Amino acid sequence: MALKIGDLANATGTKVQTIRYYEEIGLLPPPARTEGNFRTYDKGTLRRLSFIRRSRGLGFSLDRVRELLGLADHRDWSCTAVETIAREHRKAIERKIADLSALDHELAQIIEKCGHGTVAECGILEALSPS
Numbered sequence: 001m002a003l004k005i006g007d008l009a010n011a012t013g014t015k016v017q018t019i020r021y022y023e024e025i026g027l028l029p030p031p032a033r034t035e036g037n038f039r040t041y042d043k044g045t046l047r048r049l050s051f052i053r054r055s056r057g058l059g060f061s062l063d064r065v066r067e068l069l070g071l072a073d074h075r076d077w078s079c080t081a082v083e084t085i086a087r088e089h090r091k092a093i094e095r096k097i098a099d100l101s102a103l104d105h106e107l108a109q110i111i112e113k114c115g116h117g118t119v120a121e122c123g124i125l126e127a128l129s130p131s
Contacts, residue, residue, distance in 0.1 A: 002032070002040040012049045019049065027052055027066060060089060 009016045022028040028048060031039040051072070055065045064085055071082050113123030 001043055003042070003046065005031075005039045005041070008041045008046060008049065011046060012053050014049060014053055022049070022052065025062070027062070027069065058089075059093065060085075064089065 003011065005016055005019055008014070009019060019028065023030060028045060031041055031045070034040055048069070051069065052065055055068060056062075060068065067085060068082065071077065071079075071085075110124055110127045113127050115121060115123050119125065
């Protein structure tokens with residue numbers, strides 16, 4: 001099964017420019033070419049791009065995706081390294097959630113300062129202004 005770049009893009013929900021970029025940085029292998037020099041892709045590339053999209057959707061950086069792809073290419077290896085990458089990523093997400101929660105709490109306190117009067121007496125603007 002040979003897919004054109006547009007078909008691959010549609011099948012994975014990826015922009016054509018992104019597919020070309022992934023090829024350029026080596027996340028996807030160089031595609032086969034037709035006699036007319038059009039790119040063609042096989043099921044392996046479709047699976048690989050789907051893996052990349054899912055990993056990116058979970059927030060993994062391109063460097064981490066590259067590591068995961070490298071590990072996935074060695075199916076008989078221990079998955080300890082994969083688990084370590086996933087655990088580290090989860091810890092980073094937990095830190096971001098804690099930071100966002102703190103921001104949410106602070107913003108809620110600032111919003112409570114609104115006196116519903118004029119802008120000149122706005123408690124929110126006062127709270128945002130430097131002392």
